[in-house]
Amino acid sequence: MKKIYQLSLVMLLAFTVILAGCGSDNNNASGDTGTNTGTNTGSGEATTDNSNIKIGMVTDVGGVNDKSFNQSAWEALKALEKESGVKVQYLQSNSSANYEPNLNQFVKDGYSLTWGIGFDMGDSLKKVAGENPDAKLAIIDNVVDAPNVESVTFSENEGSFLVGVVAGLTTKTNKVAFIGGMQSPVIKRFEAGFKAGVAAVNPSAKVTVTYAGAYDKPDTGKSLAATLYDAGNDIIFPAAGATGNGVFNEAKSRNKAGGSKVWVIGVDKDQSLEFGDDVTLTSMMKRVDEAVKVVSKQVIDGTFKGGTTTVLGLKDNGVGLPETSKANVSADILAKVDDYKQQIIDGKIKVPTE
Numbered sequence: 001m002k003k004i005y006q007l008s009l010v011m012l013l014a015f016t017v018i019l020a021g022c023g024s025d026n027n028n029a030s031g032d033t034g035t036n037t038g039t040n041t042g043s044g045e046a047t048t049d050n051s052n053i054k055i056g057m058v059t060d061v062g063g064v065n066d067k068s069f070n071q072s073a074w075e076a077l078k079a080l081e082k083e084s085g086v087k088v089q090y091l092q093s094n095s096s097a098n099y100e101p102n103l104n105q106f107v108k109d110g111y112s113l114t115w116g117i118g119f120d121m122g123d124s125l126k127k128v129a130g131e132n133p134d135a136k137l138a139i140i141d142n143v144v145d146a147p148n149v150e151s152v153t154f155s156e157n158e159g160s161f162l163v164g165v166v167a168g169l170t171t172k173t174n175k176v177a178f179i180g181g182m183q184s185p186v187i188k189r190f191e192a193g194f195k196a197g198v199a200a201v202n203p204s205a206k207v208t209v210t211y212a213g214a215y216d217k218p219d220t221g222k223s224l225a226a227t228l229y230d231a232g233n234d235i236i237f238p239a240a241g242a243t244g245n246g247v248f249n250e251a252k253s254r255n256k257a258g259g260s261k262v263w264v265i266g267v268d269k270d271q272s273l274e275f276g277d278d279v280t281l282t283s284m285m286k287r288v289d290e291a292v293k294v295v296s297k298q299v300i301d302g303t304f305k306g307g308t309t310t311v312l313g314l315k316d317n318g319v320g321l322p323e324t325s326k327a328n329v330s331a332d333i334l335a336k337v338d339d340y341k342q343q344i345i346d347g348k349i350k351v352p353t354e
Contacts (some may be wrong), residue, residue, distance in 0.1 A: 035132030053086040055296050058099065062181075062215040062241030064092050067275075068268040069241055069288060070267065073117050076289035080296055086112075099124035102273040107135045112298045115140070115292065119186045125149065136304055138295050140184050140288055147307040150298075152291040154312050156186060157193030157351045158344055159284045159319030160237075162337050163265050164197020165284050166325070167235045168205050169333045170263070177208040177233040179224055179247060181215040181240035185354075190239035190267070190284070192352045200349075201336065208233060212243045221246030229254060229262050235281060248275040253286030255279060263328075270322035282325040287318050315345045 077088040091102040095252040099121050106114040108126060109246040114137045116125040122142035129137050136148055145153045178194050180187040193206045193337030198267055212220045221243040225236055227251065236251070238244030246269060251264045255278065264274065277326045291312065297303060298304040312318020320341070325334065343349045 006289055014022070014325060015170055038214045048085065050085045050300060051087060053084075054109075054111045054302055055080070055113045055115070055144075056090050056109075057088070057090040057115040057292075058102040058106070058112040058118060058121065059090060059092045060099075060120055060215065060241075061093055061095060062118075062243075064090055066215070066242040067245055067271065069140075069286070070117050072269050072286075072288045073292045076292040077115075077296065079289075080293055081307050084300055086296075086300060096120060097122075099348070100304065103128045103137070107132045107137075112136065113138060113296060114302070115296075116142075117288075118142075119184050120182075121334060135264060136299060136306065140291060143309050144309075149307070150295050150305055151309040152295065152312065153186075153309065154286050154318050155314065155351075156189040156239075156284070156286065156319060157196075157353050158191030158314045159286070161197035161200070161344065161349075161351045162240075162314075162321055162341060163237060163282055163284045164194040164199075165201050165337050165340055166197075166318070166321075166329055166333060167194070167237065167265065168198035168200070168202035169336065170281060170329070171205055171230045171235055172260075173186075173203070174202065174205045175208070175231070175233045175237040177210070177228040177230075179221065179236060179238040179240055179244065180209070180211040181243055182289045183211055187211075187239050188354045190237075192354050194237050197340070212240050215241030215243055216241045218249065220247035222250045225264075226248035233262075234260065235263045235265065237284070239267045240283075248279060252276075252278045266347060270324055272322070272324045272327070277327040280324075281327065281328050285320055285322055287312065290318070314341055 055077060062070050064070050064074050075089055081088045093099055093102055103125055119141040122144055124139055125139050126144045130150050133148055137175040138150045140152050164236055178191050180191055191209055198205050198207050210224055225247040228236055236247055238247045251262045254262050263281035264279055264281050268286045270283050270285060272280035283287050
C-alpha cells in the first residue's frame with residue numbers, strides 16, 4: 001500500500017537553503033530534438049564531494065523561464081547545486097511528445113534522480129519508471145504509483161481560497177476572473193478554491209472562469225485579459241504558467257495608460273518579484289521549490305522514499321500568500337485571511353476541489 005506523507009513546516013525548513021541564482025543564461029537550444037538544455041556546474045560551494053550525483057529535470061511545455069512553476073523548480077535545483085555540489089541539468093519540452101524521450105535521456109545517462117514537472121507528465125513518467133525499475137524518479141502535481149517514484153502534490157484549493165478572500169474584499173466592481181491553462185484536476189483545484197474564497201466574503205461578486213487551452217501562450221493570456229478587463233473585471237487570477245505572463249503585461253499596460261486600476265493575482269511564485277507590486281495584488285504560492293529540494297536531498301542522503309506520495313497544504317506551509325502581500329492588501333483583509341487560514345487548518349472549513 002502506498003504511504004502518504006504530510007511534510008510539516010519544520011521538516012521543510014530543515015532542508016531549506018536560501019535560493020540563489022535565477023534564470024538560465026547558460027541554456028543551449030537544441031532545435032533538432034525539440035528540447036532545450038541547461039546546466040550549471042562548477043558553482044558549488046559544498047565541502048563534501050557530491051559531484052557524482054546528477055539530478056535532471058524535465059519541464060512541461062511552459063518552459064524553464066515561465067516565471068512560475070518550472071522556474072521555481074529549476075531555481076531550487078540550482079540552489080541545491082550551489083549548496084551540495086551535485087550536478088543539475090534540465091531538458092525543456094516544447095510539446096508533450098518530448099516528455100518520454102526527455103525523461104529517458106536522463107535515465108539512460110545514469111542520473112541519480114529524474115524530475116518530471118507537471119501533471120501532464122504523469123503517463124510518460126509512469127512508463128519510463130516501469131521500464132527502468134532501478135532508476136529513481138519524482139513528479140510534481142501528479143501521483144505515479146510505482147515503487148521507484150516519489151510523488152508530490154499540493155492542496156491548491158486551500159491557498160486559492162485565501163487569494164479568493166483577498167479578491168472578494170478588494171474588488172471595486174464586484175467582478176473578478178479566473179484564467180486556467182488547460183483543464184486538469186490541478187487547475188480545477190485552483191479554480192474551485194478561488195471561487196469558494198470569493199463567495200465566502202462577497203456573495204455579490206461574480207467570478208468569470210475561462211481557459212486558455214495552453215500553458216505557453218502569453219499572447220493568448222494577454223488577449224483573454226483584455227476581454228475580461230473590458231467587461232469590468234478588475235482582478236484576474238491566472239493559473240496558466242507562461243500564458244499568465246500575458247495577463248500581467250495587459251494589466252501593466254492598462255495601469256500605465258491610466259483609468260480604472262486593475263490587478264493580477266500571481267501563481268506558484270511570489271510574482272510581485274517578477275512583475276512588480278504595482279500590478280500584483282498578491283500571489284498564491286506553491287512551494288514547489290521546497291518540495292524539489294526536500295526530495296532531491298533524500299537522494300543525496302540515501303533516504304529516497306520511492307512509492308510514496310507527499311501532499312502539501314496550508315498546515316504544511318506548502319501553499320499560501322507571500323509577505324509582500326502587505327504592499328497592496330490592507331491589514332484588516334490580511335487579518336481575515338489569517339482567520340480563514342486557521343479555520344481551514346482546524347478543519348472547520350472544507351475547501352472544495354472541483
